[in-house]
Amino acid sequence: MLKKTLAILHARPTLKSDRLLLIAAFYLGFCLNFSLWRYTATYLDIDSLHTLAFAVSFPVLLMATILLLINLFAWPYLVKPILLALIMISSVANFMMFNYGVLLDVSMIQNVFETDTREAFALVSFTGIVWVFFTGVVPALLLTRLNIQYRPALREAGIRVASILLCGVLAWGILSVFYKDYASFGRAHTEIKHLISPINYIFSTARYLKRQSIASRDFKILDPHPKLAASHETSDETPDAAPRVLVLVIGETARASSFALNGYARPTNPQLSQEEVINFSNVASCGTATAISLPCIFSAKSRTEFSKDAEYKVQNLLDLLKLANYDILWRENDAGCKSVCDRVPTEKITVNLPSRFCDGHNCIDEALLENLDEHLATLTRNTVIVLHAIGSHGPAYYERYPEAFRQFTPDCRIADLTRCSQAEIINSYDNTILYTDFFLAEAVRMLKRFPNLKSSLLYVSDHGESLGENGRYLHGMPYAIAPDNQKKVPMIFWLSEKQAKDDRLDANCVRQHAAENAYSHDNLFHSLLGLLRVDAKPYDDRLDIFGSCRKPDTTL
Ligand SMILES: [Zn+2]
Known part of the structure; x- marks a missing residue:
């Protein structure tokens, strides 16, 4: 009897590699995600066959993604260590998330790396030990005893490739059918991405390690002494009677194709079309999300060279303008400046x-203009005012405009886009553009009240938005495959007569370029240095939109 029991204990069960990976994907993706399923059950209203199918598709999508990933990495000799690590970490993560409501984002991973042993032991409990023993240690022990059966190399590789393709097609199919649901639910519940184990801790750890390596770098100075072009210099002692003022409005989620100025059939620009603004009809964004586009606009780097994690350790446009004696003011009405305004005064x-x-x-965007005319009235120094607008930020478009701008109706009055028709969503979105049009025209009219200033205004949106075209909603798709609606942004420029005259800048020439040429966020860094007459080392005149419209400075 004893001999028999020992024999069973010593027996090494055998399993084919593909079956092991399938079981592992099911265990990691479905079983060790208690808090994710609890969260989904709490916030997802299953009130139709469609939402039920969406709910069922979620674990299938997750398991297909995990199976695809482990098929890529888990080769002989690597399978066991990789799966052991995933099972043990997922088991602990599952316990922490389910019982303590922990979200495994970058700051939580930072806590894990920076915690001391006393803090770590304080989290150990009897329940935790039992939980991790049964969901982590036991499966891990079983795995170590397992005899994994591989096929001949070529056949094994063939099965892996087929499995990867199958998972890819399945995931793509699910996302195509339920794109609107995933985009809408994900945007309304952004914290959910930090609950998806094991993807949450793998990505957050990679992100944390990358940040650490960048944080240890020195702040990179592109030019320690940028200065105003000689004839435009003013000194601190003698205040300038006609300082140069730029109001730079960074828009949010406005797409070029919804601007009547760009040919949209609806009258979304009744106000700006009354002002003498210059409309740039073909401008590409740097990214499809704020986190990329915003720092990229202020960076000397082009879209292809830009890295959002590295850029906050490099001098940006505002740093250079500040060193060239410009007063900078950043007014924030969106979701933060993504480190761009870290070294300048911010409201x-x-x-x-x-x-x-x-x-x-x-707060709707007119809040950004409050008391600004009083500020302009007292200006004696060159100044750049950045207004970071909330613009057309979705999915709650209806919160971006006041009642008076509810002109396209019926509009979608909820954040859950799955419960509105495409026509209602487009109506709400167009109302946000109508309000942005008014807000920008108000800013131009405010500057016009100060004809003594060499003033200008430049508006550009950070990225566009999909409103149901080909089943796509919101934004943030990978740049290479994102539709133009997410990448083509409106850009508007207004120039005061005073600045045009003093800087010998030909507005008609700019207008002609704006109508004919294609530009991108890459042009902004250089064009704004040029517009503000600042000589700085990284300036590239080939990218300066205004350069060829400026007559040579004869006073030099
Ligand atoms: Zn944005």
């Missing part, structure tokens, strides 16, 4: 401001 528009533009939950 955050807070939702509970006693302002008629804020309701305690949101």
Whole structure:
């Protein structure tokens, strides 16, 4: 009897490699994701066959993705260590997320790396030990005892490739059918991505390690002494009667194709078309999300060279302008400046401001203009005012415009886009553009009230938006495959007579270029240095939109 028991214990069960990977994907993706399924069950309203099918598709999509990934990496000799590590970490992660409500984002991974042993032991509990023993240690022990059966090399490789293709097609199929649901649910519940084990801790750890390596770098100076072109210099002692002022409006989620100025059939630009603004009809964004486009706009790097993780350790456009004696003010009404404004004065528009533009939950963009004319009235130094607008930020488009701008109806009045028709979504979105049109025209009219200033205004959106074309919604798709609606952005320029005259800048020439040429966010860094007459080492005159429209400075 004893002999028999020992024999069973010593027996090494055999399993074919593809079956092991399938079981592993099921265990990691489905079984060790308690908190993800609890979260989904809490927030997903299953009230139709479609939402039920969407709910079922989620674990299938997750398992297909995990199976695809482990098929890529788990080769003989690597299979066991990789799966052991995934099972043990996922088991602990599952316990922490389910019982303590932990989200495994980058800052949580940072805590894990920087915690001391005392702190770590404080988290150990009897329940935790039992939980990890049964969901981590036991499966791990079983795996170590397992005899994995591989086929001859070529056949094994063939099965892996077929498995990868199958998983890819399955995932693509699910995303194609349920794109609107995934985009809408994911955008409304952004924290869910930090619950998807093991993808959450793998990506957050990679991100944390990358950040650490960049954080240890020195801040990179592109030019320690940028300065105003000689004839435009002013000194601190003698205030300038006609300082140069740029109002730079960074828009949010506005797409070029919804601007009437770019040929859109609806009258979305009734106000700007009354002002003498210059419309750039063909401008490409740097990214399809704020986190990339915003720092990229202010960076000397081009889209193809730009890395959002590295850029915050490099001098940006605002740093150079500040060194060239410009006063900078960043006004924020969006989701933060992504480190771009870290070294310049910043005013955050807070939702509970006693302002008629804020309701305690949101502030519409006119809040950015409040008291700005008083500021302009007292200016004696060259100044750049950046207004970071909330623009057309979705999916709650209806929160971006006041009642008076609810002109395209019926509009979608909820953030869950799956519950609105495409026509309602487009109506809400177009109302945001209509309001942006008014907001920008108001900013231009405000600058016109100060004809003594050499003033200009440049508006550009960070990226576009999909509104249901080919089943796509929102933004953030990989640049290479993103539709033009996410990449083509509106750009508007207004130039005061005073600045045009003093800088010998030919507005008609700019207007002609704006109508004929294709530009991108890559042009902005150089064009704004040129427009503000700042000589800085990284300036490249080939990328300066205004360069060829400026007559040579005869006063030099
Ligand atoms: Zn954005």
